Amino acid sequence: MSRKSLNSPEETRPFEGGTGQVDLVSTSAGLVGRAVFQPDWRWSKHVGPIAQTDSCQSPHLGYCESGQMRVGHG
Numbered sequence: 001m002s003r004k005s006l007n008s009p010e011e012t013r014p015f016e017g018g019t020g021q022v023d024l025v026s027t028s029a030g031l032v033g034r035a036v037f038q039p040d041w042r043w044s045k046h047v048g049p050i051a052q053t054d055s056c057q058s059p060h061l062g063y064c065e066s067g068q069m070r071v072g073h074g
Contacts, residue, residue: 002027006034015046035062037069 004010009023015037022035043056051057 004032006032009034015041016049017046019046 004025004027006023006025010026011024012021013024014021018038019041020035020037022033024031024033026032044054047056048054
């Protein structure tokens with residue numbers, strides 16, 4: 001068993017245009033992250049150019065802690 005904190009991430013990935021970031025820690029089950037999105041953030045606009053794909057290729061489990069989030073399937 002290990003203990004890790006997203007307050008001390010192992011990696012931080014900023015989004016294009018300063019529209020937020022995701023902080024990551026690695027566990028035996030895979031990556032765990034905490035993302036902060038600024039208003040009007042769009043995957044296609046702020047991550048797609050970095051990933052060079054039309055949509056996210058990773059499976060996710062998540063929840064919205066504050067504000068609103070709309071999720072769509074392409």
